[in-house]
Amino acid sequence: GENVEQHPSTLSVQEGDSAVIKCTYSDSASNYFPWYKQELGKRPQLIIDIRSNVGEKKDQRIAVTLNKTAKHFSLHITETQPEDSAVYFCAASKGNAGGTSYGKLTFGQGTILTVHP
Amino acid sequence: DTEVTQTPKHLVMGMTNKKSLKCEQHMGHRAMYWYKQKAKKPPELMFVYSYEKLSINESVPSRFSPECPNSSLLNLHLHALQPEDSALYLCASSQGISSTYTQYFGPGTRLTVL
Numbered sequence: 001g002e003n004v005e006q007h008p009s010t011l012s013v014q015e016g017d018s019a020v021i022k023c024t025y026s027d028s029a030s031n032y033f034p035w036y037k038q039e040l041g042k043r044p045q046l047i048i049d050i051r052s053n054v055g056e057k058k059d060q061r062i063a064v065t066l067n068k069t070a071k072h073f074s075l076h077i078t079e080t081q082p083e084d085s086a087v088y089f090c091a092a093s094k095g096n097a098g099g100t101s102y103g104k105l106t107f108g109q110g111t112i113l114t115v116h117p
Numbered sequence: 118d119t120e121v122t123q124t125p126k127h128l129v130m131g132m133t134n135k136k137s138l139k140c141e142q143h144m145g146h147r148a149m150y151w152y153k154q155k156a157k158k159p160p161e162l163m164f165v166y167s168y169e170k171l172s173i174n175e176s177v178p179s180r181f182s183p184e185c186p187n188s189s190l191l192n193l194h195l196h197a198l199q200p201e202d203s204a205l206y207l208c209a210s211s212q213g214i215s216s217t218y219t220q221y222f223g224p225g226t227r228l229t230v231l
Contacts, residue, residue, distance in 0.1 A: 031217065032217040034219065034220075043222040043225055044160065044222045045222070046219055046221070051217065089159050089160075093217070102167070104162060104173075105162070105220065107160060109158070110158070
C-alpha cells in the first residue's frame with residue numbers, strides 16, 4: 001500500500017518568514033495530493049491540493065509543488081503569520097476523476113508549525 | 118451549505134454504555150467517511166460509505182457499528198468500548214467515492230471512554 005513520509009515533524013519560524021514542508025510517497029500511481037491544516041481542537045481543513053497533471057499550484061501565500069519523478073511534493077507558505085500556526089498534514093491517493101473505484105487517502109504524520117510574532 | 122456537522126461535540130461513556138455519534142451533510146455528497154484521530158496523529162480511516170452502502174471497512178472492531186440511514190446522515194454506534202478507543206472521531210464527506218474528490222471534514226466528536 002501507499003506510504004507517505006512527511007518532514008519536518010516540527011517547524012518554528014518568525015513571522016514574515018517562509019515555511020516549507022516536504023512529503024514523499026511510495027506509490028507511483030498516486031495522482032491526488034491534498035494538504036490539510038488542523039488548528040488545535042478543530043477539524044482538518046483543506047488548504048490546497050494538486051493533481052498529477054500539474055507541477056505547481058498557488059493560492060495567495062500558499063503554493064504546492066509536485067515532482068512525480070522523485071515522488072515528492074512540498075507545501076510552501078510565504079509571509080507567515082501567527083494564525084498559520086497549526087498542524088499540517090499532507091496526503092496522497094490514487095483514483096480516476098469521477099470514477100467509482102475508491103483510492104485510500106494516506107496521510108503523512110503531520111508537521112507542527114509555530115509562527116512566532 | 119458547505120459544512121459537515123457532527124453531534125455531540127463531546128461524549129464521555131463507560132465501557133458498558135451504548136451511544137451513537139451523528140454526522141450530517143447537505144452538500145449532496147454521495148460518499149461519507151468515519152475517521153479516528155489520536156492526539157498529534159493523522160486521521161485513520163475506519164469506514165467508507167458510497168451511495169448509502171458500506172464500501173470499505175478498515176478491519177474495525179465490531180464494537181463500532183456504522184449506519185447510513187440516508188444520503189445526508191451517517192451514524193456510528195458504539196458499544197462495549199475500551200479506554201484505548203478514546204479519540205477524536207471525525208466524519209467526512211465527498212462528492213463521490215473516488216478519492217480525487219475533496220474530502221470535507223466535520224468538527225469531530227471528542228470521545229472519552231472511562
